[in-house]
Structures are given as C-alpha cells and as structure tokens.
Amino acid sequence: MTVTIRPADERDTMALAQLIEEIERFYGTTEIQPLEERRAQIQGALFGSPPLASVLLVEDEAGDLVGLAAYSFLWPAAGSSHSLFLKELYVRDTLRRQGVGARLMAELRALAAARPGCSRVEWMTDRDNPSARAFYKSLGFAEFDGKIVYRVDTGAV
Template identity: 65%
Template sequence: MQHLVVRHAEPGDAKTVAAMIEEIERYYGATSIQPFGERLAQVEAALFGTPPLAYCVLAIAEDDLVGLAAYSFLWPAAGSTHSLFVKELYVRPDGRRLGTGTRLMREMQAIAAAAPGCSRVEWMTDRDNDGARAFYRRLGFEEFEGKVNYRVGSGIPQPLG
C-alpha cells in the first residue's frame, strides 16, 4: 500500500472534508445534495467551532484524501464514563482493501484509550451493508442486538405537550 498518513482534520482541510461529505451522501443514495457553500460552513462550524461539535480523522495517501472517520464523545456510557461514537467511517473505493479502514478504526481505538474516562468505542452500520459488517467482523468486532434507532428529520417538530 502507498504511504498512509492518519491525522486529525485541520481548518485548512474543511473544503476537502466538505467535498468528501458530498461523496458520502451520493454513496448512500442521496439525490438532493446541499449546496457546497452551506456544507462547507457546516463543516467549519462543526469541526472548528468553539466548542467543536465533532472531530474528524483523515486518511491521506500521496496527498489524496482516501478516507475519514468522524466522531464525537457521548455521555453517559457505562456508569458515569463516556464513549467515543464513530458517526461516519468512509473509505473511497480506491482506498478499500488496502488497510485504510483498519487504520482509521485503530485510530478511533487509540483516541478513546487516550481520553480519560472513555470506556468504549461505539458505532452503527446498516443491516444491509454486508461489506461493512464483514469488515468489522474481520477486525474481530461483535454485533450487538437489542437497540432500536429513532430519528427525527430536518423538520424537527416542536416539543410535545
């Protein structure tokens, strides 16, 4: 494999991250794509605002972004600890099967291990994403049953009551 650098996103990476988010949206089947300027402003606010809402680790091979992992910390996890939640792990097709995803997941584990009070790393994937599920199994991770996910879309309703 080419030399792979894994590092946190910096403010100068915002345009590249915003472009990759469009690629991720298209990968998941989106047909309506947010204008680039709006997406860029949201990336800048989320990753580099005060405080940041999330963090992003980039995988770069020969000056090209080939993957990213976006994460945040959630509290509480087990007892009063917190967890590192991987919201997105994406590797471009030309970076797959070359160790990029493995490096990103190992980096997520290293970040969690270095964060005092972080008790675990958590993430989700779609049940029909056989490739992702096989990838996580190859890394030795087990699937957990029992959770039901809920989501309210962009038209978030006013609180009930």
C-alpha cells in the same frame, strides 16, 4: 499506496466538503447540499465553539483526502464514564481492502484508550450494508443486537 491518518484542521474544510459529497453519493443521495452550505456547516461543526465533532482524515501520497472517521464523545456510557461514538467511517473505493479502514479503527481505539474516563468505542451500520458488517466482523467485532435506533428530522438543514 501509502496514506497518512491525521486530525482535520481548518485548512481541510473545503476538501472535506467535497469528500462529504462523495460520501452522500455513495449512500445514494441525489439531492446534494450546495458546496458552500456544506463548507459552512463543517466549519461550525468541527471548528466552532464548542466543536460538535472531531474527524480523522486519510490523506494519500498526493495530499488528497480519501477517507475519514468522524466521531464525538458521548456521556454517559457505562456508569459515569463516556464513550467515543463513531458516526461515519469512509474510505474511497480505490483504497478499500488495503487496511486503511482497519488503521482508522485502531486509531479511534487508541484515542479512546488515551482519554481518561472513556470506557468504549461505539458505532452503528445499516443492516443492509453487508460490506460494512463483514469489515467489522473481520476485525473481530461482534454485532450488538440490543438497541433499536430512532431518528426524527428537525426540519433544519
């Protein structure tokens, strides 16, 4: 199957809200945020002023969204440089193991390399996600064991 990888634009907001529900269900979430709330949050996060994040979308031949890579630039990274931080990489199960995820990763690396002062691409995956860990290993990426992740909820939705 042929797919197109492209940046998200405002016309993608509703389809992206639907894809995010698919992602939530993939991770086992049972309480799904209402579609209109998701749509409004996506609108603000991606197209607000200033935008909080960017997204590369995977679009299939029919024009349906079948994957995404959501990322932000973070500062500081090494020294006074910045990094591209990949927050979410998702490809619909029917397209996995067909090179789509590898293409997304290559596109992210190219975006980072083209941005002056961006020194690296960083991301995390769950320790109990052997498929993701095997995917990153197949691309030649080594696991970094030096960080501990903390998270606290703010109570905001």
